[in-house]
Amino acid sequence: MGQRIPLLEVKDFTLQFKQYGRGLKQIETRVISGFTLDVHAGEIVAVVGASGSGKSLLAHAILGILPSNAATGGSLKFKGEELSQSLKERLRGKEISLIPQSVSYLDPLMTTGKQIESPLRKAANAVKSVMNRFQLGDDAKNKYPFQLSGGMARRVLIGTALTSGAELVIADEPTPGLHKSMVDETLGSLKELAALGRGVLMITHDIDLAFVVADRIAVFNKGLTVEVADAKAFEASPDNVKHPYSKALWHALPQNGFHSVRGKDYGEEIDAGCDAGEEDDA
Template structure:
């Protein structure tokens, strides 16, 4: 891919939380440490790691929706410009769109058709075409989110990304609860967006999905990006990755035999190996 200005640059980024314990003692917990990645237009990057490793917090940081007790360090740039909190508030839902993990992000007081519809004249997709694409009956557009099944509500969320006109799409675990045909359609949608010059950041613990869709995989462990690798090379062999956690992820896949690995084979990072084999790889 021709080198150009990254759509999204995250450099030496950290997130920590301040909390009060017994006796009003203040504790600081660092969840993301020195995270770095570059995402280019037309590229799909998957952030892969076990559930609970802090992946979703990166999405929330980019969108500026972290809780008030969160403290951040490092740099997040969008189209070469540093993102301030004001920028994040102005861009989210417009130039930066989230397909969230929770269907609770839908507006409970707005009918689903209106949530899918786009105010942008430049967006050609209509509510009718989106609903047809994701196998939603016409009557669904007149229902409120609480009237939808979990899978149907998730389809609505994916539809909103298509009509947002966003240049950067962050898909946070976009496929749980969906039938395989809808999983395939969702991945096809993300590929279509990237093919139209959008940048797609997909957060997942399902590394097989990453192999299907991603150009690159950022392997995430305990709040750190341990390495960024070419997705096809990683799929082919663990020899193309360097970190023991990445190797452990590869070996833990069903098609690779659920093989356990020994520290003497891959170095002394015992914690990383045990996390990969015990987490949702």
């Protein structure tokens, strides 16, 4: 039997930005270097790294929504086909769906009900089912984004993406600001998608969430994939991962001592970027 073709294949991916420095001198800033991972149908792969490390830019590159001063290298493939900009635009919101980090992705001129209904193209009862699942009352259906709380707006984004029918769902920090019940519902929904044969790429700084939901964890540091490890093995012991940065992340977790490690073996201090971000979003 031949090897399965991944839904998403990222190989030696690089990303840099052209900017102007002093005196109109143009400089290039590289934020991702040699990033490699794959996501197969039926699995959840989590990309874990510090906040502000550039993880979200990978999602934007896959979807083709990078700013005009971005330059990329390496390879991005969907189901074995190179992702050109035109293909990204055709797949975006259909075969590849995004749960974005920012609620600003909601259309300010469209009501909640219409935003959920748009990718579904289904009857009103389907919209009602989604809204009930994510605890959005009947009155929220006719509200515009500016009328929603931050937590409600995030739930609309999650509900819309998870019911889009996409084969690949990219969840970019999907849970900050949500009540624990909604965090659990969101993670459960991601697991359901994988059980249905879809692929999920979850981008997060919260390694504890990755342990709960992911099959594999790609550890991201300074624009590089330093290691891809089995999530359950990684959770059990730092001895199950090879890279010093991965080991340091494990030791930085609260249940493992909440240690920040500095020294020649790690090269830098690793802080536990694993705050739950779970607060009441009523």
